[in-house]
Amino acid sequence: MSKKIRVLVNGARGRMGKEVVRAVLSDPALQLVGTVDPAGTEEDAAVIAGLPPCGILLTGDLATTLEATKPEVMVDFTVPQSVMENIHIALQHKVSPVVGTTGLSEKDLQEIKEWTARYETSCLIAPNFAIGALLMMRFACEASRFFPHVEIMEYHHDQKLDAPSGTAIKTAEAIQEERQKIKQGHPDEEEIIVGSRGGEYEGMRIHSIRLPGLVAHQEVLFGGLGQTLTIRHDSITRESFMPGVLAAVHRIRKTEGLVYGLDKLIF
Ligand SMILES: NC(=O)C1=CN([C@@H]2O[C@H](COP(=O)(O)OP(=O)(O)OC[C@H]3O[C@@H](n4cnc5c(N)ncnc54)[C@H](O)[C@@H]3O)[C@@H](O)[C@H]2O)C=CC1
Numbered sequence: 001m002s003k004k005i006r007v008l009v010n011g012a013r014g015r016m017g018k019e020v021v022r023a024v025l026s027d028p029a030l031q032l033v034g035t036v037d038p039a040g041t042e043e044d045a046a047v048i049a050g051l052p053p054c055g056i057l058l059t060g061d062l063a064t065t066l067e068a069t070k071p072e073v074m075v076d077f078t079v080p081q082s083v084m085e086n087i088h089i090a091l092q093h094k095v096s097p098v099v100g101t102t103g104l105s106e107k108d109l110q111e112i113k114e115w116t117a118r119y120e121t122s123c124l125i126a127p128n129f130a131i132g133a134l135l136m137m138r139f140a141c142e143a144s145r146f147f148p149h150v151e152i153m154e155y156h157h158d159q160k161l162d163a164p165s166g167t168a169i170k171t172a173e174a175i176q177e178e179r180q181k182i183k184q185g186h187p188d189e190e191e192i193i194v195g196s197r198g199g200e201y202e203g204m205r206i207h208s209i210r211l212p213g214l215v216a217h218q219e220v221l222f223g224g225l226g227q228t229l230t231i232r233h234d235s236i237t238r239e240s241f242m243p244g245v246l247a248a249v250h251r252i253r254k255t256e257g258l259v260y261g262l263d264k265l266i267f
Protein backbone atom coordinates (compact mmCIF):
# COMPACT_ATOMS: atom_id res chain seq x y z
CA MET A 1 0.00 0.00 0.00
CA SER A 2 1.26 3.51 -0.82
CA LYS A 3 2.25 5.94 1.94
CA LYS A 4 -0.62 7.61 3.77
CA ILE A 5 -1.13 11.37 3.35
CA ARG A 6 -0.42 13.17 6.65
CA VAL A 7 -3.25 15.58 7.50
CA LEU A 8 -3.69 18.33 10.10
CA VAL A 9 -7.19 19.68 10.81
CA ASN A 10 -7.33 23.34 11.84
CA GLY A 11 -10.52 24.42 13.62
CA ALA A 12 -11.09 20.83 14.77
CA ARG A 13 -13.57 21.82 17.47
CA GLY A 14 -15.93 23.60 15.06
CA ARG A 15 -19.00 22.30 13.23
CA MET A 16 -16.99 21.56 10.08
CA GLY A 17 -13.76 20.64 11.87
CA LYS A 18 -15.44 17.75 13.74
CA GLU A 19 -16.93 16.46 10.51
CA VAL A 20 -13.50 16.62 8.83
CA VAL A 21 -11.87 14.74 11.72
CA ARG A 22 -14.47 11.95 11.27
CA ALA A 23 -13.94 11.90 7.49
CA VAL A 24 -10.12 11.81 7.71
CA LEU A 25 -10.22 9.01 10.31
CA SER A 26 -12.53 6.99 8.04
CA ASP A 27 -10.22 7.21 5.01
CA PRO A 28 -7.57 4.45 5.08
CA ALA A 29 -5.29 6.44 2.75
CA LEU A 30 -5.07 9.37 5.20
CA GLN A 31 -3.34 9.74 8.56
CA LEU A 32 -4.61 12.33 11.02
CA VAL A 33 -1.42 13.70 12.61
CA GLY A 34 -2.57 16.93 14.24
CA THR A 35 -5.61 18.94 15.27
CA VAL A 36 -5.61 22.61 16.26
CA ASP A 37 -8.29 24.75 17.89
CA PRO A 38 -7.75 27.38 20.55
CA ALA A 39 -11.26 26.76 21.88
CA GLY A 40 -10.38 23.45 23.53
CA THR A 41 -6.89 22.02 23.82
CA GLU A 42 -5.65 18.73 25.32
CA GLU A 43 -8.87 16.93 24.37
CA ASP A 44 -8.88 13.90 22.07
CA ALA A 45 -10.00 15.08 18.61
CA ALA A 46 -11.99 11.92 17.89
CA VAL A 47 -13.84 12.11 21.20
CA ILE A 48 -14.87 15.69 20.42
CA ALA A 49 -16.14 14.39 17.07
CA GLY A 50 -18.21 11.71 18.83
CA LEU A 51 -15.88 8.74 18.14
CA PRO A 52 -13.69 6.51 20.34
CA PRO A 53 -10.30 8.14 21.21
CA CYS A 54 -7.70 8.28 18.42
CA GLY A 55 -4.79 9.56 20.51
CA ILE A 56 -4.51 12.91 18.67
CA LEU A 57 -5.02 15.76 21.11
CA LEU A 58 -6.17 19.25 20.18
CA THR A 59 -3.46 21.90 20.44
CA GLY A 60 -3.68 25.68 20.48
CA ASP A 61 -0.77 26.83 18.31
CA LEU A 62 -0.61 26.08 14.59
CA ALA A 63 3.10 26.74 13.94
CA THR A 64 4.27 24.56 16.84
CA THR A 65 1.90 21.76 15.85
CA LEU A 66 3.03 21.86 12.21
CA GLU A 67 6.64 21.54 13.34
CA ALA A 68 5.86 18.70 15.73
CA THR A 69 3.54 16.67 13.46
CA LYS A 70 4.90 17.35 9.93
CA PRO A 71 1.68 17.12 7.92
CA GLU A 72 1.56 17.36 4.12
CA VAL A 73 -1.91 18.94 4.05
CA MET A 74 -3.70 21.31 6.43
CA VAL A 75 -7.50 21.38 6.21
CA ASP A 76 -8.75 24.75 7.48
CA PHE A 77 -12.32 25.44 8.62
CA THR A 78 -11.75 28.26 11.07
CA VAL A 79 -12.86 31.91 11.03
CA PRO A 80 -12.39 34.75 8.50
CA GLN A 81 -10.25 36.67 11.03
CA SER A 82 -7.56 33.97 11.27
CA VAL A 83 -7.58 32.21 7.92
CA MET A 84 -4.98 34.38 6.15
CA GLU A 85 -2.47 33.91 8.96
CA ASN A 86 -3.17 30.15 9.03
CA ILE A 87 -2.55 29.85 5.29
CA HIS A 88 0.66 31.86 5.51
CA ILE A 89 2.02 29.74 8.37
CA ALA A 90 1.16 26.48 6.57
CA LEU A 91 2.79 27.59 3.31
CA GLN A 92 5.91 28.77 5.18
CA HIS A 93 6.15 25.18 6.49
CA LYS A 94 5.59 23.82 2.92
CA VAL A 95 2.26 22.31 3.97
CA SER A 96 -0.56 22.58 1.40
CA PRO A 97 -3.66 24.30 2.78
CA VAL A 98 -7.09 22.95 1.77
CA VAL A 99 -9.23 25.88 2.85
CA GLY A 100 -12.99 25.93 3.30
CA THR A 101 -13.06 29.03 5.49
CA THR A 102 -14.87 31.84 3.69
CA GLY A 103 -14.66 35.63 3.90
CA LEU A 104 -11.54 36.03 1.72
CA SER A 105 -11.31 39.05 -0.61
CA GLU A 106 -9.84 39.27 -4.12
CA LYS A 107 -6.81 41.02 -2.58
CA ASP A 108 -6.39 38.09 -0.16
CA LEU A 109 -6.46 35.62 -3.06
CA GLN A 110 -3.77 37.62 -4.85
CA GLU A 111 -1.59 37.56 -1.75
CA ILE A 112 -2.06 33.79 -1.32
CA LYS A 113 -1.09 33.30 -4.99
CA GLU A 114 2.18 35.14 -4.30
CA TRP A 115 2.84 33.00 -1.21
CA THR A 116 2.28 29.75 -3.15
CA ALA A 117 4.92 30.88 -5.64
CA ARG A 118 7.34 32.06 -2.93
CA TYR A 119 7.09 28.86 -0.87
CA GLU A 120 6.61 26.56 -3.93
CA THR A 121 3.63 24.93 -2.25
CA SER A 122 0.11 24.46 -3.59
CA CYS A 123 -3.06 25.73 -1.91
CA LEU A 124 -6.78 25.18 -2.52
CA ILE A 125 -9.37 27.80 -1.59
CA ALA A 126 -12.82 26.25 -2.04
CA PRO A 127 -15.87 28.33 -1.07
CA ASN A 128 -17.99 25.17 -1.30
CA PHE A 129 -16.97 21.48 -1.15
CA ALA A 130 -20.41 19.99 -1.92
CA ILE A 131 -20.46 18.42 -5.39
CA GLY A 132 -24.10 19.48 -5.82
CA ALA A 133 -23.16 23.09 -5.12
CA LEU A 134 -20.44 22.95 -7.79
CA LEU A 135 -23.02 21.66 -10.27
CA MET A 136 -25.49 24.37 -9.18
CA MET A 137 -22.83 27.01 -9.97
CA ARG A 138 -22.01 25.40 -13.31
CA PHE A 139 -25.68 25.15 -14.36
CA ALA A 140 -26.27 28.75 -13.23
CA CYS A 141 -23.42 29.93 -15.46
CA GLU A 142 -24.91 28.07 -18.40
CA ALA A 143 -28.38 29.52 -17.72
CA SER A 144 -27.05 33.08 -17.43
CA ARG A 145 -26.05 33.04 -21.10
CA PHE A 146 -29.77 32.82 -21.96
CA PHE A 147 -31.21 34.62 -18.90
CA PRO A 148 -29.07 37.65 -17.99
CA HIS A 149 -31.57 38.83 -15.32
CA VAL A 150 -30.54 36.97 -12.18
CA GLU A 151 -30.72 37.27 -8.40
CA ILE A 152 -28.91 35.03 -5.90
CA MET A 153 -30.52 34.00 -2.62
CA GLU A 154 -28.34 32.25 -0.07
CA TYR A 155 -29.71 30.76 3.15
CA HIS A 156 -27.52 29.82 6.11
CA HIS A 157 -27.65 29.03 9.83
CA ASP A 158 -27.59 32.12 12.04
CA GLN A 159 -24.09 31.46 13.45
CA LYS A 160 -22.45 32.31 10.13
CA LEU A 161 -20.00 35.24 10.41
CA ASP A 162 -19.71 36.41 6.80
CA ALA A 163 -22.25 37.71 4.28
CA PRO A 164 -22.74 37.11 1.50
CA SER A 165 -21.54 33.50 1.59
CA GLY A 166 -18.36 32.51 -0.23
CA THR A 167 -20.52 30.36 -2.50
CA ALA A 168 -22.72 33.31 -3.48
CA ILE A 169 -19.65 35.42 -4.29
CA LYS A 170 -18.11 32.62 -6.37
CA THR A 171 -21.44 32.11 -8.18
CA ALA A 172 -21.74 35.81 -9.00
CA GLU A 173 -18.12 35.96 -10.21
CA ALA A 174 -18.64 32.94 -12.46
CA ILE A 175 -21.97 34.22 -13.86
CA GLN A 176 -20.41 37.61 -14.54
CA GLU A 177 -17.92 35.97 -16.91
CA GLU A 178 -20.74 34.44 -18.97
CA ARG A 179 -23.69 36.79 -18.98
CA GLN A 180 -24.42 39.83 -21.10
CA LYS A 181 -23.75 42.96 -19.00
CA ILE A 182 -27.02 44.66 -18.06
CA LYS A 183 -28.43 46.91 -15.36
CA GLN A 184 -31.24 44.98 -13.67
CA GLY A 185 -34.49 46.26 -12.18
CA HIS A 186 -36.25 49.58 -12.78
CA PRO A 187 -33.80 52.46 -13.40
CA ASP A 188 -35.71 54.63 -10.90
CA GLU A 189 -36.19 52.01 -8.17
CA GLU A 190 -35.78 53.32 -4.61
CA GLU A 191 -35.09 51.41 -1.41
CA ILE A 192 -37.54 52.56 1.26
CA ILE A 193 -35.69 50.38 3.78
CA VAL A 194 -31.94 50.39 3.09
CA GLY A 195 -30.68 46.96 1.99
CA SER A 196 -34.09 45.73 0.78
CA ARG A 197 -32.71 44.98 -2.67
CA GLY A 198 -29.73 43.07 -1.24
CA GLY A 199 -26.05 43.53 -2.02
CA GLU A 200 -24.94 44.39 -5.55
CA TYR A 201 -22.24 42.63 -7.53
CA GLU A 202 -21.81 43.87 -11.11
CA GLY A 203 -25.54 44.64 -11.41
CA MET A 204 -26.62 41.32 -9.81
CA ARG A 205 -28.39 41.30 -6.45
CA ILE A 206 -27.37 38.92 -3.66
CA HIS A 207 -29.67 38.30 -0.69
CA SER A 208 -28.37 36.67 2.51
CA ILE A 209 -30.86 34.98 4.82
CA ARG A 210 -29.78 33.79 8.30
CA LEU A 211 -32.05 31.57 10.39
CA PRO A 212 -31.69 28.81 12.98
CA GLY A 213 -32.58 25.46 11.43
CA LEU A 214 -30.87 26.19 8.11
CA VAL A 215 -27.54 24.57 7.13
CA ALA A 216 -26.39 25.90 3.71
CA HIS A 217 -28.68 26.52 0.75
CA GLN A 218 -28.65 28.64 -2.38
CA GLU A 219 -31.08 29.54 -5.14
CA VAL A 220 -30.08 31.23 -8.35
CA LEU A 221 -33.26 32.74 -9.75
CA PHE A 222 -33.46 33.80 -13.40
CA GLY A 223 -36.25 35.82 -14.99
CA GLY A 224 -37.10 36.07 -18.68
CA LEU A 225 -40.11 36.85 -20.87
CA GLY A 226 -43.08 35.13 -19.22
CA GLN A 227 -40.90 32.64 -17.33
CA THR A 228 -38.54 32.10 -14.42
CA LEU A 229 -35.94 29.43 -13.81
CA THR A 230 -34.70 28.45 -10.35
CA ILE A 231 -31.52 26.44 -9.78
CA ARG A 232 -31.30 25.38 -6.14
CA HIS A 233 -28.88 23.42 -4.00
CA ASP A 234 -29.36 22.32 -0.39
CA SER A 235 -26.72 21.02 2.00
CA ILE A 236 -28.96 19.25 4.50
CA THR A 237 -26.07 18.04 6.66
CA ARG A 238 -22.36 18.95 6.79
CA GLU A 239 -21.52 15.42 5.58
CA SER A 240 -22.39 16.85 2.14
CA PHE A 241 -19.02 18.62 2.08
CA MET A 242 -16.87 15.59 2.99
CA PRO A 243 -16.44 13.77 -0.36
CA GLY A 244 -15.17 17.07 -1.77
CA VAL A 245 -12.82 17.71 1.18
CA LEU A 246 -11.34 14.20 0.90
CA ALA A 247 -10.94 14.50 -2.89
CA ALA A 248 -9.09 17.79 -2.34
CA VAL A 249 -6.77 16.30 0.31
CA HIS A 250 -5.90 13.49 -2.10
CA ARG A 251 -5.20 15.83 -5.04
CA ILE A 252 -3.76 19.07 -3.71
CA ARG A 253 -0.13 17.87 -3.50
CA LYS A 254 -0.27 16.82 -7.16
CA THR A 255 -1.02 20.36 -8.33
CA GLU A 256 0.82 23.70 -8.25
CA GLY A 257 0.11 27.25 -7.10
CA LEU A 258 -3.23 28.60 -5.96
CA VAL A 259 -6.38 26.73 -7.01
CA TYR A 260 -9.57 28.76 -6.44
CA GLY A 261 -12.61 26.47 -6.49
CA LEU A 262 -12.87 22.71 -6.06
CA ASP A 263 -14.25 22.48 -9.61
CA LYS A 264 -10.73 23.30 -10.91
CA LEU A 265 -9.38 20.24 -9.07
CA ILE A 266 -12.05 17.63 -9.79
CA PHE A 267 -14.00 18.47 -13.01
N1 LIG B 1 -16.13 25.61 1.88
C1 LIG B 1 -17.16 24.92 2.38
O1 LIG B 1 -17.67 23.97 1.76
C2 LIG B 1 -17.69 25.29 3.71
C3 LIG B 1 -17.17 26.36 4.35
N2 LIG B 1 -17.57 26.69 5.60
C4 LIG B 1 -16.83 27.78 6.24
O2 LIG B 1 -15.97 27.19 7.19
C5 LIG B 1 -15.76 28.09 8.28
C6 LIG B 1 -16.04 27.37 9.59
O3 LIG B 1 -17.41 27.07 9.68
P1 LIG B 1 -18.01 26.33 10.95
O4 LIG B 1 -17.29 25.05 11.20
O5 LIG B 1 -19.46 26.32 10.77
O6 LIG B 1 -17.62 27.37 12.11
P2 LIG B 1 -17.41 27.10 13.68
O7 LIG B 1 -17.51 28.41 14.34
O8 LIG B 1 -18.29 25.99 14.13
O9 LIG B 1 -15.89 26.57 13.77
C7 LIG B 1 -14.76 27.38 13.67
C8 LIG B 1 -13.72 26.82 14.60
O10 LIG B 1 -12.49 27.48 14.36
C9 LIG B 1 -11.88 27.70 15.63
N3 LIG B 1 -10.89 28.76 15.51
C10 LIG B 1 -11.04 30.10 15.68
N4 LIG B 1 -9.88 30.73 15.51
C11 LIG B 1 -8.97 29.78 15.21
C12 LIG B 1 -7.57 29.80 14.92
N5 LIG B 1 -6.88 30.94 14.88
N6 LIG B 1 -6.96 28.61 14.68
C13 LIG B 1 -7.63 27.45 14.70
N7 LIG B 1 -8.95 27.37 14.97
C14 LIG B 1 -9.61 28.52 15.21
C15 LIG B 1 -13.04 28.03 16.57
O11 LIG B 1 -12.67 27.85 17.92
C16 LIG B 1 -14.08 27.03 16.09
O12 LIG B 1 -14.00 25.81 16.79
C17 LIG B 1 -16.64 29.31 7.98
O13 LIG B 1 -15.86 30.31 7.38
C18 LIG B 1 -17.66 28.78 6.98
O14 LIG B 1 -18.14 29.78 6.14
C19 LIG B 1 -18.53 25.99 6.25
C20 LIG B 1 -19.13 24.92 5.65
C21 LIG B 1 -18.74 24.48 4.32
Ligand SMILES: O=C(O)C1=N[C@H](C(=O)O)C[C@H](O)C1
Pocket residue numbers: 102127128129156157160164165166167168215216217
Ligand atom coordinates in the same frame (compact mmCIF):
# COMPACT_ATOMS: atom_id res chain seq x y z
O1 LIG C 1 -20.84 28.91 6.83
C1 LIG C 1 -21.31 27.88 6.28
O2 LIG C 1 -21.99 27.05 6.89
C2 LIG C 1 -21.01 27.67 4.86
N1 LIG C 1 -20.16 28.46 4.28
C3 LIG C 1 -19.71 28.37 2.94
C4 LIG C 1 -20.02 29.64 2.19
O3 LIG C 1 -19.86 30.75 2.77
O4 LIG C 1 -20.40 29.58 1.02
C5 LIG C 1 -20.13 27.11 2.24
C6 LIG C 1 -21.47 26.61 2.63
O5 LIG C 1 -22.42 27.43 2.07
C7 LIG C 1 -21.60 26.53 4.15
